[in-house]
Amino acid sequence: ETGVTQTPRHLVMGMTNKKSLKCEQHLGHNAMYWYKQSAKKPLELMFVYNFKEQTENNSVPSRFSPECPNSSHLFLHLHTLQPEDSALYLCASSRQLAGGLADTQYFGPGTRLTVL
Amino acid sequence: AQKVTQAQTEISVVEKEDVTLDCVYETRDTTYYLFWYKQPPSGELVFLIRRNSFDEQNEISGRYSWNFQKSTSSFNFTITASQVVDSAVYFCALSEEAPQGGSEKLVFGKGTKLTVNP
Numbered sequence: 709e710t711g712v713t714q715t716p717r718h719l720v721m722g723m724t725n726k727k728s729l730k731c732e733q734h735l736g737h738n739a740m741y742w743y744k745q746s747a748k749k750p751l752e753l754m755f756v757y758n759f760k761e762q763t764e765n766n767s768v769p770s771r772f773s774p775e776c777p778n779s780s781h782l783f784l785h786l787h788t789l790q791p792e793d794s795a796l797y798l799c800a801s802s803r804q805l806a807g808g809l810a811d812t813q814y815f816g817p818g819t820r821l822t823v824l
Numbered sequence: 825a826q827k828v829t830q831a832q833t834e835i836s837v838v839e840k841e842d843v844t845l846d847c848v849y850e851t852r853d854t855t856y857y858l859f860w861y862k863q864p865p866s867g868e869l870v871f872l873i874r875r876n877s878f879d880e881q882n883e884i885s886g887r888y889s890w891n892f893q894k895s896t897s898s899f900n901f902t903i904t905a906s907q908v909v910d911s912a913v914y915f916c917a918l919s920e921e922a923p924q925g926g927s928e929k930l931v932f933g934k935g936t937k938l939t940v941n942p
Contacts, residue, residue, distance in 0.1 A: 748934075
């Protein structure tokens with residue numbers, strides 16, 4: 709069983725399209741994360757959800773809209789993207805411990821997004 | 825501010841060579857965690873190790889070993905007798921203490937691309 713799954717694995721979209729990325733974790737974790745990985749840049753944390761509540765928005769443009777309906781699922785809704793948004797989008801999950809501490813983050817395989 | 829530096833952008837070795845990937849970090853936290861992840865061409869980040877700041881004991885797992893030295897703020901990773909399957913990008917990461925009401929985050933280095941040639 710794969711711990712964290714992401715769909716689709718590849719996505720090509722135009723700047724006027726609306727699409728969604730999906731992440732699902734089967735590890736019983738209660739925290740989920742979206743990261744962006746662009747070429748030659750460090751991983752950038754985008755959003756964090758703890759127990760379905762958003763606890764971090766790392767100054768992400770509003771054309772990226774996250775949704776966390778439950779602790780196992782996380783979505784990233786995309787609309788009116790720009791070519792520079794092309795990147796690998798990685799989802800991760802972890803146990804959230806007391807005092808804001810987090811256990812090890814486990815990552816999904818990512819969605820390779822290309823914006824034309 | 826937290827910072828992780830992986831000075832080696834790319835390393836190329838021949839199979840069976842030993843290779844060490846360097847990681848230097850900066851933090852003001854007294855309690856923190858250090859991590860290494862492997863990212864093969866498929867894209868997924870694979871967790872390798874997590875080390876508590878109070879535990880400076882070196883760790884060995886098969887061909888992998890880690891050397892944590894608080895005095896030099898380094899957490900280096902050595903692969904012994906490298907294999908072609910070890911080819912990947914390796915990331916070192918540091919946990920960042922959560923702000924009030926927030927969540928602990930990871931700060932990643934830029935990664936070291938390791939190529940093991942047959």
